[in-house]
Amino acid sequence: MPERMEHHDLLSGLVRLHILxxxxxxPVYGQWMIDELARHGYRLSPGTLYPMLSKMERDGYLTCRTERDGRTARKFYTITEKGREGLALARVRLRELKGKGNNE
Ligand SMILES: [Zn+2]
Known part of the structure; x- marks a missing residue:
């Protein structure tokens, strides 16, 4: 798997929306999200995705809780109210792009 997704900067906003x-x-956790994004054609390494999840948490789009199972701990992320607002707005904006021809 390539370390960097092609057109990363351009597509990273879409990846964040997909996470939301x-x-x-x-609730989603890192490896599940990596597999899910791969299914959609986004190839992200843990080194790219995990900082993205942390930043989205710091920015208030996700909340995180850690679940321990014996010695392993896994971070589960859930959308916040701010995240829902952002996602709803982005869906409107994406609809404006969808189906646009050359003259709009
Ligand atoms: Zn998906």
């Missing part, structure tokens, strides 16, 4: 979309359905 899933975190609105159920």
């Amino acid at each position: 979309h899933h975190a609105a359905q159920h």
Whole structure:
């Protein structure tokens, strides 16, 4: 798997929206999100995704709780109210892009 996603800077906003979309359905953790994004054609390494999740938490879009299972701990992320607002706004903006031809 390549270390960096092609067109990373351009697409990283879409990746964050995708994370919000899933975190609105159920709590998500890093490896699950990496696999899910890969299914959609986004190849992200843990070194890219984990800092992205942390930043989204710091920015107030996600909340995080750690679940321990024996010696292993896993961080689960859930969408916040601010995240839901951002996601709803982004869906409106994306609709404006969708289906646009050359003259709009
Ligand atoms: Zn998905």
